[in-house]
Amino acid sequence: MSRPTPLPTPRSRPPRSPGKLTAYQRRLKAIGALHHRRYAVQLAVAALVVVAAVRHQRESSSGAPSVDALCPFGAVESLWTWLTTDHLLPKIHPSTMIVGLALLISVLVAGNAFCGWICPFGTVQDLLHRVKRALHLPDVTVPARLDRALRYGRFVTLAIILGLSATTVTLWFSGFDPYLTLFSLHWLFAPDLATMWPALVVLAVVLGASLLVERAWCRYLCPLGGVLSVLGHLSIVRIRRSPTACTGCNLCVKPCPVGIDVAAAASAVSTDCIGCLECVASCPKGGALVVSAAIPVRRRSA
Amino acid sequence: MKPLRRFVMPAMALALFFGTIGVSQATGSWVTSGRQQVAAGTPLGTADLKGWMTLEQAAEGLGMPVADLIGMVGAPADAVTGATAFKEIEAIVPGFSLTTFRAAVQARLDARSKG
Numbered sequence: 567m568s569r570p571t572p573l574p575t576p577r578s579r580p581p582r583s584p585g586k587l588t589a590y591q592r593r594l595k596a597i598g599a600l601h602h603r604r605y606a607v608q609l610a611v612a613a614l615v616v617v618a619a620v621r622h623q624r625e626s627s628s629g630a631p632s633v634d635a636l637c638p639f640g641a642v643e644s645l646w647t648w649l650t651t652d653h654l655l656p657k658i659h660p661s662t663m664i665v666g667l668a669l670l671i672s673v674l675v676a677g678n679a680f681c682g683w684i685c686p687f688g689t690v691q692d693l694l695h696r697v698k699r700a701l702h703l704p705d706v707t708v709p710a711r712l713d714r715a716l717r718y719g720r721f722v723t724l725a726i727i728l729g730l731s732a733t734t735v736t737l738w739f740s741g742f743d744p745y746l747t748l749f750s751l752h753w754l755f756a757p758d759l760a761t762m763w764p765a766l767v768v769l770a771v772v773l774g775a776s777l778l779v780e781r782a783w784c785r786y787l788c789p790l791g792g793v794l795s796v797l798g799h800l801s802i803v804r805i806r807r808s809p810t811a812c813t814g815c816n817l818c819v820k821p822c823p824v825g826i827d828v829a830a831a832a833s834a835v836s837t838d839c840i841g842c843l844e845c846v847a848s849c850p851k852g853g854a855l856v857v858s859a860a861i862p863v864r865r866r867s868a
Numbered sequence: 869m870k871p872l873r874r875f876v877m878p879a880m881a882l883a884l885f886f887g888t889i890g891v892s893q894a895t896g897s898w899v900t901s902g903r904q905q906v907a908a909g910t911p912l913g914t915a916d917l918k919g920w921m922t923l924e925q926a927a928e929g930l931g932m933p934v935a936d937l938i939g940m941v942g943a944p945a946d947a948v949t950g951a952t953a954f955k956e957i958e959a960i961v962p963g964f965s966l967t968t969f970r971a972a973v974q975a976r977l978d979a980r981s982k983g
Contacts (some may be wrong), residue, residue, distance in 0.1 A: 603875070607882065610907045631900030660899040661892075668888035679881035761959075799890050803877050841881065856871035 593850055597821075600847045602622040604682070608689040615686045615749050617865065634740060635659035639667020639790045645733045646707060650732045658737065662810040670797070678794045679799040679841030681784060682823075688784060688840065691797045692823065698777055706778040717785060717838065720792035727789050744769040744783065781823045784840065791838075800836030803859050805835040805846060806820040810855040818845035818855055828855065914970040914977070917954065924950035930973065940972055 587595065621630035625762070634640060640662035644655050674679055681688050698705075708716065730738040740746055747753065747765040759766070775782035784791050797802075807828065820830040823846035826836045828845045835855075849855040892898040912929030923941070927934035927950070934950045941948050943961045957964050 604878070607878070635900040660897070664889060664892045664898055668892075671888055672884040674879050675884055676880035678884060679878045682879045684885060685883060751938045758959075802870065803880060805877070841877050843874050843877065853871070857870045857874045857877045 568775045570748075589850060593848070596847045597844075600843055601627060601674060601757075604842060607683050608686075608692065611684050611853035612686040612689045616751070619749055619751045624750050631659065631661060634737070634743075634746055636665060637662060637741075637743075637745060638646055638665040638669040639739075640737065641669075642790065643728065643737060644794055644856050646728045646736060647732045649787060651735060655731065655735060669794075673794055673797045674800055674802070676803045677805075678791075678798050678837070678839060681791060682795065682842035687788075688781065690773070691781045692750065694776050695774060695780045695823070703777070705780075708825070713785075720755045720788055720795070721787040723787050724789035724792040741765055742768045743769075745770045780825070781840075785824050785838070795837045798839070801837075801860075802858060805839060805841070805855060806833055806837060806858050807831045807855050808834075808853055811851055813851050813854070815850065817848050817850060821845060821848050881939070911934035914974040917966060917970055917973070918956075919966060920953055921952050922951050923948065926954070932973075932977070932979065936976070940969070940976070 613635060615633055618636060619633050640658055644658050644663065645666070647653060647655050654841075663751050669680055684818045708776055727739045747762070747769045752758075753762065753766065772783045772787070775786075779785065805828075809832070812829065814829060816829045819826075822842055823842055823844065824827055824838055826845075839865055841862055843857070846855045846857065857867075889898065908976050911928065911931065914930070916929065917926050921929075923937045924934050930937075938948055938950070941957055941961060941964065943957065947956060947960050952960075954966050954969070958966075
């Protein structure tokens, strides 16, 4: 007596065939390839920053840069302070301005992919999300209206930091910056709770929040993210949705690390997008979500 | 608007970001520290004082006795020596600011030149 073949459920993986892949298998393969590449790039950049921090801490005479010399946000603080007070911030490294310029060029051409592929603090938050998934901790969904309101937090943070930097003509935020606190490795090489506790509290709160809500820092508080979300409107290359090709399956919404409702995008995906490409890889309909340039790109005719 | 291969986006971001840094390194514009080699005997102004400099280096450049500079720092006895860098003093003397210290040293030098 033959047993009936069970019907495939949406969650069951179709059998692998050595030859032609099904559409589902192709999509899984695309998602896997994306994850491998993105995590490899993110970890490589984070490793570079950690190596720089270790060298700076251990070889003080080597001239190895401190991690704030590798942070583009210092350029924003410096530029604003210079424009508003005609003074330069002390302790700012010339390299910070170069990193700021590099980021500006990158964002104007390729959108905010810096956040999804390069930023080491984004990498830490992505790792926390993976830990959360491995531990089967529940996802916290922020209600849509509250989410929209909280996203303005990036601009509030930015305004506070720029205001205080200009008023005090110091790198005021460096004492609280979670990226600097974590990656400077002062907590490891020269721990001093008496002076570091405010920064450590901010870091703990941010990491805790990122464990509950994926990329909480990027979504709601990152001042650089606020700047980039404005500059993103000028980006040439962006992820775009074709309302005619989109079937409204919503498969692109859940994987977005910053909670963008990609399926509801009118044309270009929100400038909160971090260019991680999770939505594009998850999309089962060819042409519905594409990376495209806003200027005409000539293609060689066959 | 023509669709591009999706990895063009991160590839361009990486190339432009690290490319700009690479170009700045190749042209000598990439400076990650204010630290420079200061030849012995090079005269310094107060504006040249940097956080990485030791009090000894500063005293030599300014043409002042190192004991005067140590006294001006206002640190507890023996907490600061000639080998202490300005940036280390910030951890020893609460509220120490190199900007304020520069002004104080300049005032001392001005008074000395008038006297």
